[in-house]
Amino acid sequence: MRITVKGKVAVLTGAASGIGAALARQLAARGASLALIDRDQDGLERVAAEARLFGATVSTHVADLADPAAIAALPDAIAATHAAPALLINNAGVALVGRFDQMDAADFDWLMDINFWAGVRMTRAFLPALRRAGGARIVFLSSVFGIIAPPGQCAYAASKFAIRGFAEALRHELADTPIGVTVVHPGGIRTNIARSARLAAGMNPEEAAAGVRAFETMLKTTPEVAASTILRGVERGADRVLIGSDAYAIDALQRLMPARYWRPMQRRLGKLGGLVKAPAEQN
Amino acid sequence: MASLAAHLLNPVLRFQVKRRLARATEARELRRAFNASLPGPRGVRFTAAVVGIAGEWAEPAAGASPALTLLYLHGGAYIACSSRSHRPITGGFARRGVRVFAPDYRLAPENPYPAALEDGLATYQALLDQGTAPERLAIAGDSAGGGLALAVLLKAKQEGLPMPARAVLFSPWTDLAATGASTVENDKRDPMIKGSKVAEGAEIYLAGADPREPFASPLYGDLAGLPPLMIHVGDNEVLRDDSVRFDATARAAGVTSLLRVWPVVAHVWPMFNAILPEGRQTLDESAAFIRGAVGAAR
Numbered sequence: 001m002r003i004t005v006k007g008k009v010a011v012l013t014g015a016a017s018g019i020g021a022a023l024a025r026q027l028a029a030r031g032a033s034l035a036l037i038d039r040d041q042d043g044l045e046r047v048a049a050e051a052r053l054f055g056a057t058v059s060t061h062v063a064d065l066a067d068p069a070a071i072a073a074l075p076d077a078i079a080a081t082h083a084a085p086a087l088l089i090n091n092a093g094v095a096l097v098g099r100f101d102q103m104d105a106a107d108f109d110w111l112m113d114i115n116f117w118a119g120v121r122m123t124r125a126f127l128p129a130l131r132r133a134g135g136a137r138i139v140f141l142s143s144v145f146g147i148i149a150p151p152g153q154c155a156y157a158a159s160k161f162a163i164r165g166f167a168e169a170l171r172h173e174l175a176d177t178p179i180g181v182t183v184v185h186p187g188g189i190r191t192n193i194a195r196s197a198r199l200a201a202g203m204n205p206e207e208a209a210a211g212v213r214a215f216e217t218m219l220k221t222t223p224e225v226a227a228s229t230i231l232r233g234v235e236r237g238a239d240r241v242l243i244g245s246d247a248y249a250i251d252a253l254q255r256l257m258p259a260r261y262w263r264p265m266q267r268r269l270g271k272l273g274g275l276v277k278a279p280a281e282q283n
Numbered sequence: 284m285a286s287l288a289a290h291l292l293n294p295v296l297r298f299q300v301k302r303r304l305a306r307a308t309e310a311r312e313l314r315r316a317f318n319a320s321l322p323g324p325r326g327v328r329f330t331a332a333v334v335g336i337a338g339e340w341a342e343p344a345a346g347a348s349p350a351l352t353l354l355y356l357h358g359g360a361y362i363a364c365s366s367r368s369h370r371p372i373t374g375g376f377a378r379r380g381v382r383v384f385a386p387d388y389r390l391a392p393e394n395p396y397p398a399a400l401e402d403g404l405a406t407y408q409a410l411l412d413q414g415t416a417p418e419r420l421a422i423a424g425d426s427a428g429g430g431l432a433l434a435v436l437l438k439a440k441q442e443g444l445p446m447p448a449r450a451v452l453f454s455p456w457t458d459l460a461a462t463g464a465s466t467v468e469n470d471k472r473d474p475m476i477k478g479s480k481v482a483e484g485a486e487i488y489l490a491g492a493d494p495r496e497p498f499a500s501p502l503y504g505d506l507a508g509l510p511p512l513m514i515h516v517g518d519n520e521v522l523r524d525d526s527v528r529f530d531a532t533a534r535a536a537g538v539t540s541l542l543r544v545w546p547v548v549a550h551v552w553p554m555f556n557a558i559l560p561e562g563r564q565t566l567d568e569s570a571a572f573i574r575g576a577v578g579a580a581r
Contacts, residue, residue, distance in 0.1 A: 029568040050541055053511050055575035224543055
C-alpha cells in the first residue's frame, strides 16, 4: 500500500528531538497534519512551532509512553483535533548502557516498556482509526541492533528484535488490508540517544562516559537525512528501510555470518568492544 | 542518503567549476567560471520588469496568480550571474506556487559594496510600495545573494521597514572575513570552491570596506527581530560554517531558524534541481515554508 503524506494526519511519538523532530518538520513541509507525542513538553512545543511555520495543523500531547493508560487516552485526545490518522510512526526510543549483570531488572523493564510495549500499545490503540483512514501505514523504528546484537546492548537489542518480530508478523496479518507496515533499521544517527542513555546500576560512570564518546564517533548520519529516508520509504510503500551505509554493511555482514558476525565487528570497534565485555575472570 | 546523481555531479563540478575558479584572479574569469547557462523550467513565464531596479518576474504560466511574493537575490560572489542565470531556482519557486522577482543588482568590481545592498533594499522598498503586504512577502537568496538577503533585512530593520514573513537561504555567504573553520576543513572536500578563494572574492566586493561590517557580513549584525529563517547548506561546503554559525547566532537572538545540513551536495545545489533529487526536495521544503506564511498547507 502506497500513501502520499500530503493532506494526511500523522501520529508521531518521540517528536521532541532527534529523528522525531526532523520527521515532524519534514512531514509538515510535505503538507501533513501532525499529532506530536513526547514526554518533553518544552521540546514538543518548540518542534510544533517549527512545524506550524509550514502551515501545518499540529496538536501536541505530553505523555509518558511507559504508561499504558496514557497511551490508551491518546486516540480520543487526537480525534478532538484531527480526522482519522493515516500514518502512525512509532519513533520514541531510549537506551540503556551496561552489561546484563550490571543492569537492574527495573531498568530493563523501563526500556522494554518504551522501545517495545509502547509500539504494541500504540498499534492496539490506533488500529481502529487507521482502518477508517482508507489507506494507512504503521512505521516502527527498530535499529541495526534489530539485525545484530552486540554485547552491552542486551535490553536494547532485545527490544529492537522484539519490535521487528511484532511488526513483521503484523504486516503479514494485514497483508489483505490497506494498512502497510514499515520497519526501519537506522545505523548510527547523530542524536542524543546515547548521551541521554540510562546507565546500568552497576556501571562505573567514567567508563560509561568513555563508551558513549566512543559510540558517538560512529554516529554518522544526521536526523534530517534519516527522516527523509524514512518518508521516502513510506511514500514508496517499503516494508523495510535501512538508513546509512553502516546499516547496509551490518545487514550484509549478518547475512554472511549469521551467528559469528560479532568477531569482525569487534576488531573494528576496539575500545568500545572491550568496554562492554565481561572481564575474563568473571566468565 | 545522498542520491547517486549528487555523487555523479560532484566530479563534473570539480572539473568544470572548481578548477576554473581556483585559477581565476580577475572578475572577467570569475564570471566565465560561474556563468553556466542552465535552462529555466517549463511552465513558467519570465517577464522583464523594473521593481525599484531592473530584473525579471518568474510566475506560473497558467492558473491564478500566487498569493505569495518572493524577492530573490541571486548569488555569484557579488561579481557574477544574473536573474537569468538563476532561472532554475526562481522558476522552481514559481512552479511551486510563489511569484518571484529577481533584481539585477549592480555587481563588483565596477560597483562595489554597498551598491548591491542599496539595490536590494530599493527592490524590497518598491515591492512594499506596490502594495505587497509584508505578511505575504518573503526574501531569499543563494551564496552572496543569501548574505545580501540577510543584509537587506538588517538594513530594512534599521530603517524601520516591516519585516517580511519568511527568509530562505541556500548556502548563504554571511561572513566575508572568512573565519569559519569549514573554509579550511572543507577546502579539499568542497566540489566547487576552494577555501582560500572566499577571502579573495570578498576583497573585490568590499573594495576596502571592513569585512566585519554587518551590512556586508550579516553574521556580525544584531539579528534580533528577523523573520523565521530556513537555511540550507551542504555538509562538505567551505561555506558550511557561514550557515551553522548564522543559525546559532540567530537562535541565540530569539529568531526562529531551521537549519538543514545536506550530505554530499555541492554549493547552491538547487540550481541543479532538474537532475538532482536533493535540489527538488530543497525547493519543495523551501516553497512549503514560504507558503506556510498564509496558513493551511496545500
